[in-house]
Amino acid sequence: MHVAFVSFETVHHRDTETNQQFRTVLEILSERGHDVHCYCAGFWAGDGSTLEQDGITYHAVSTGLDARSSFYLRLPFVLAAANPDVIHAAAQPPGQILAARWGATLARAPLLVEWYGDGGIDDTRWTRLATGRPDRIVTPSELVGTWVRELGADGDIVETISNPIDLELIRDVEPGEEVDVIYARRLDDGANLESLLLALAELRDRDWSATVVGDGPERETYERLTRDLRIEDRVTFLGNLTLEDRIAVYRGAHIFVQTAEHCVFPTEMLWALAAGCVGIVEYHANSSAHELVEGWNRGFRTTSEAELGEAILAAGDLERREFDDRFADYDRSSVAERYLELYRALLEDRGIL
Template identity: 70%
Template sequence: MRIAFVSAETAHHRDTETNRRFRTVVDLLASRGHDVHVFCTRFWPGERATIERDGITYHGVSVGLEARRSFLLRVPFVVARTRPDVVHASAQPSGQVLAANLGASFARAPFVVEWYGDDGVADDRWTRLATGRPDRIVTPSELVGTRVRERGADGRIVDAVPNPIDFERIEAVPPGDRVEVIYARRLDEGANLESLLLALAELRGHDWSATVVGDGPERAAYERLAGDLRIDDRVAFVGDLSLEERIAAYRGAHVFAQTAERCAFPTELLRALACGCVGIVEYHANSSAHELVEGWERGFRTTSEEELTDAIRAAGDLEHRDLEEAFADYDRDAIASRYLEQYRALRDERGML
C-alpha cells in the first residue's frame, strides 16, 4: 500500500510529542513493507527534492518551516502526483489538514488525520473546519478524542489508538534493582512530582525506596523538597535513562506512579504496566493516564495525596511481577495492524479493494 503522510514539521525538525507520535506511525508502516512517503518542509542540506531514510521517502515540499504558505499551496498537487492509496496528515497546523484533504480529493484516496493533542485542541474556526474534513480521525486516547468531538468532529469517525510499545524488547531486558516506587517524566512545571513526594513522606514509618527518572528545570526544586520532607535518603533522582535502562528499572519496581497534570498518552506508564508494575494514577482533567488503569486489577486511580498514600500502601499487598502479558496487545505489530485495518476499511467503503 502506498501511504502519503503530510506534516510540514517532523521529528527531524523539532522533538515534540506530536512529532514523535507521527514518526512512530510512519516507522510502523514502513517496517511492514509499505511504500511510505512523507511530505514535509526540507530538513536536509543541499538541493535534492527527496531523500530516502530507513525505507521512507521524504519529499521537501518547501524549504524551511518559515515557508509555510508555499508548503500549503504545493501540498495538494505533490501529494496527488504520487497516487497514494491513503493520505494521512498531522492535525497541526489546521491549514495543513485542509491542504492535505485537497490532495486526497485529487488522488481519490481516503483521508486520515492524526490528532495527538499534546498541547490541547484549539477552539477556533480553523480547527472546527479541520475536524470536518477527514474520513477518519485517530487520537491517542479517549481524552483527546473527546476534545476533538467537542470541536465539531463526527464521533463515528474518531478512533483512539494508543502509542505502541515493543513488548519483545521488554521481555529481553533483565529486571533491574528492586525498588518500591518509581516515577518517570521530564521534570518541568507540569510534572507534579510534589504529589508523590508528599504521599511518600506520610509513609516514613514504612520500609520503602523510590526512584525518580528524568531531568528538567524543576529537578533541583524537587530534590530540595525531598530534603525538606526528610525523605531524600530514600528517593534517588537518577536523571535521564536510555530506554533499556528505563525498562530494567520498571521491571525491578513494584509501583509506577503517574501524577503529571497534562498527558495526551502515558507511554512510560504503559511500559511500566507491561513490565509488571502496579499502576497508581492521580487523576487530572487534562491527563488521559487514568484510562490505562480503569478496570485493571493492578491499577489505582486517586484524586488527592491522601488517596495516593493509601494506594501505595494497598499496592504493597499485591505480588511483585516483572512482566505482564496482558499488555502485549499494545505491541508495535498490533498497533500497526489497527492502522492498516482502518485504511483497508476506508478503501473498502469507497469500493477500492
C-alpha cells in the same frame, strides 16, 4: 500499501511528543513492508527534493519552515501526482489538513488525520474547519477524542489508537535493581511530582524506596522538597536514561505512579505496566492516564495525596512481576495492524478493496 504521510513539521525540525509519535506511526508501517512516504518541509542539506532514511522516503514540499504558504499551495498537486492508496496527515498546523483534503480529492484517496493533542488543542476557526475534512480522525486516548468532538468533529469518525510499545524489547532487557516506587517524566511545571513526594512523606514510618527518572527545570525544586520532607535518603533521582535503561528500572520496580497534570497518553507508564509494575494514577481532568488502569486489578485511581498513600500501601501487597502480557494489544505489530485495518475500511467504503 502506498501511504502518503503529511506533516509540515517533523521530529527532525523539532523534537516534540507529537512529532515523535507521528514518526513512530511511519516506522511501524515501514517495518511491516509498506511503501511509506512523508511530505514535509525540507530539513536536510543539499539540493535533493527527497531523502531516504530508515525505510521512509521524505519529500520536501517546501524549502523549510518559513515557507508554510508554499507548502499549503503545492501539497494538493504533489499528493495527486503521488497517487497514494491512503493519505495520513498530522493535525498541526490545521492548514495542512485543508490542503491535504484537496490533495486527497485530486488523488481520489481517503484522508486520515492523526490528532495527537500534546499541548492542548486550540479552539480556532481553522481548527474547527479542519475537524470536518478527514474521513477518519485518530486520537491516542478517549480524552483527546472528547476534545476533538467538542470542536465539532463527527463522533462516528473518531477512533482511538494508543501509542505502541515493544514487548519483545521488554523481554530482552534484564531487570534492574529492586525498588518499591518509581516515577518517570520530564520534570517541568506540569510534572506534579510533589503529590507523590507528599504521599511518601506520610509513609516515612514504613519501609520503602523510590526512584525518579527524568530531568528538567524543576528537578532542583523537587530534590529540595525531598530534603524539606526528610525523605532524601530514600528517593533517588536518576536523571534522563536511555529506553533500555528505563525498561530495566521498570522491570525491577514494584509500583509506577503517574501524577502529571497533563498527559494525552501515558507512554512511559505503559512501558512500566508491561514491564510488570502495578499502576497508580492520580486523576486530573487533562490527563488520560486513568484510562490505562480502569477495570484492572493491578491498577489504582486516586484523587488526593491521602488516597495516593493508601493506594501505595495496597499496591505493595500485590505480587512483583517483571512482565505482564495483558498489554499485548499495545505492541508495535498490533498497533500497526490497527492502522492497516482502518486504512482497509476506508478503502472498502470507497469500493477500492
